[in-house]
Amino acid sequence: MARNVYGLDLGSYELKVYDKKNDVIWKEKDVIALKDGNEIYAVGDDAFMMYEKAPSNIEVVFPMKEGVISRFHGMQHLLQNLLKKDRQFARGSEYVVAVPTDVTEVEKKAFFDLVIHSTAKAKEVNIVERSIADAVGLNLDVQNTNGLLIANFGGETTEISIIAGGGMVMNRLLKIGGATFDQAVVNLVRHSHDFLIGRHTAEVLRKSFGIFTSEVESMLTVAGRDLITGVPMRKGISINLVRLAMKDPLIECVQAIQSLLERTPPEVRRAIHKNGIFLTGGIAHTAGLESYVEEMVGIQTRTSVEPDICAVTGLKKIIQSKELRKFAFSMIDENYRWMR
Numbered sequence: 001m002a003r004n005v006y007g008l009d010l011g012s013y014e015l016k017v018y019d020k021k022n023d024v025i026w027k028e029k030d031v032i033a034l035k036d037g038n039e040i041y042a043v044g045d046d047a048f049m050m051y052e053k054a055p056s057n058i059e060v061v062f063p064m065k066e067g068v069i070s071r072f073h074g075m076q077h078l079l080q081n082l083l084k085k086d087r088q089f090a091r092g093s094e095y096v097v098a099v100p101t102d103v104t105e106v107e108k109k110a111f112f113d114l115v116i117h118s119t120a121k122a123k124e125v126n127i128v129e130r131s132i133a134d135a136v137g138l139n140l141d142v143q144n145t146n147g148l149l150i151a152n153f154g155g156e157t158t159e160i161s162i163i164a165g166g167g168m169v170m171n172r173l174l175k176i177g178g179a180t181f182d183q184a185v186v187n188l189v190r191h192s193h194d195f196l197i198g199r200h201t202a203e204v205l206r207k208s209f210g211i212f213t214s215e216v217e218s219m220l221t222v223a224g225r226d227l228i229t230g231v232p233m234r235k236g237i238s239i240n241l242v243r244l245a246m247k248d249p250l251i252e253c254v255q256a257i258q259s260l261l262e263r264t265p266p267e268v269r270r271a272i273h274k275n276g277i278f279l280t281g282g283i284a285h286t287a288g289l290e291s292y293v294e295e296m297v298g299i300q301t302r303t304s305v306e307p308d309i310c311a312v313t314g315l316k317k318i319i320q321s322k323e324l325r326k327f328a329f330s331m332i333d334e335n336y337r338w339m340r
């Protein structure tokens with residue numbers, strides 16, 4: 001049996017997988033539910049369903065934190081179980097893993113170790129810088145470009161990258177993402193209404209309201225708990241309150257884009273002004289984000305068609321194309337091979 005190749009983009013919120021044999025991309029929540037401390041009770045979407053609803057002996061955790069692996073064994077277990085679940089799981093497969101650039105070598109190597117030391121018995125593991133995968137997913141010519149800026153707005157991070165001549169010129173990983181926005185909404189709703197909502201409810205509010213579209217008076221009624229009476233109830237939350245909560249973290253992202261641009265060599269910066277800014281990551285679905293970035297930075301901005309799976313779509317193309325394969329590299333040097 002020919003060995004399979006998997007492309008992996010392990011996000012803090014969702015993991016995305018390309019399975020070459022079946023030529024499909026699938027995604028699942030990057031979540032595990034632990035029973036009585038350490039027994040794995042559920043993984044992926046099944047575990048996420050219990051988030052904020054689980055009984056006290058079940059703890060629902062996200063094994064990735066701010067773009068890097070925080071619970072190594074939990075993450076390994078999750079990945080193995082998902083690859084097995086309803087899917088033909090081929091041992092001895094090859095893996096191409098997208099990794100953030102602006103993290104330590106140890107954090108980067110953990111992505112590699114995760115797969116190579118799993119019971120999946122990987123034959124080969126190669127690494128691709130996630131922004132390069134994003135650029136390939138966007139159909140951009142990474143090799144010949146004279147300047148591109150990609151901002152990946154994810155679940156817990158925002159990664160800003162400047163690419164030119166086939167490589168990374170600048171990169172910054174901000175610890176701001178969907179979870180930051182959700183927490184900001186939870187906090188502001190609590191302060192202004194003495195009303196406690198869950199992070200999941202905050203996400204629903206944020207997704208339905210978007211940002212920066214023309215001012216409208218709009219409300220959404222959601223479930224929560226009144227903090228004065230302690231009674232669960234439903235309350236209308238206004239669009240303006242939710243947008244106000246998102247303002248500060250959004251400004252931080254835009255300022256990071258501006259400061260990275262300021263430090264970019266002038267010829268690359270000029271090319272970015274011409275080529276534009278590209279948005280990827282799940283948060284890029286947010287209505288109005290594109291116009292907001294464009295207005296604040298003053299550079300034409302476009303969003304990937306399917307922003308959350310843009311990087312894994314890039315991995316798919318890298319796996320399928322001989323020419324693009326050069327963007328995947330091995331972390332095994334001779335010493336490391338000997339250590340195994």
Ligand SMILES: Nc1ncnc2c1ncn2[C@@H]1O[C@H](COP(=O)(O)OP(=O)(O)OP(=O)(O)O)[C@@H](O)[C@H]1O
Binds near residue numbers: 153203282307
């Ligand atoms: N339609 C939508 N509108 C607004 N936000 C959305 C939408 N769909 C998904 N999101 C948000 O996108 C985020 C997840 O994006 P993504 O899958 O890119 O993150 P990730 O890759 O798991 O995280 P990271 O890259 O930070 O490690 C979540 O916060 C989710 O709420």
Ligand SMILES: [Mg+2]
Binds near residue numbers: 010154
């Ligand atoms: Mg991501």
